[in-house]
Amino acid sequence: MDDNIEDMTRIFFKLHICAVCGRYYTEIDNVGAHTCRYHPGKYDSFNDTYTCCSEKRRYGSTDYQRYMSFTPDKPQAYRSFSSGCTPCDCRSIYDNPLPYKDVDVKEYAPMLMFMKDVASRPGYNESKLRLERVKRPKDAQTIFS
Ligand SMILES: [Zn+2]
């Protein structure tokens, strides 16, 4: 193995924790798999909604919920917003040597043999040979525009 491949292996097999859903993952399974969620739109503070899906802030989190015990299986019930309406890859809470942007498949070709079902991942763009981190909405402004 040359150094380059060793570096790649380290990057793709590093264990991360997702900042959004709290799951453990490695990039080898994560890139283009879209197992997480985000809001592609902007937050509209005037109307207290996201522009992508019009989700409204939940104001239930005051008196009643404050006295309920925290349930780790339903953390979203205690947030003002859901973590998202649109599929995307998990995002690490750690420094990630693989940036959170589209992955050029050719650049990381040696890793392909470790990736399961690359071609059937939702983020796989066959014409551009890329693994895309997020499902882009066709309309609207997004955080990636
Ligand atoms: Zn949304």
Ligand SMILES: [Zn+2]
């Ligand atoms: Zn996640």
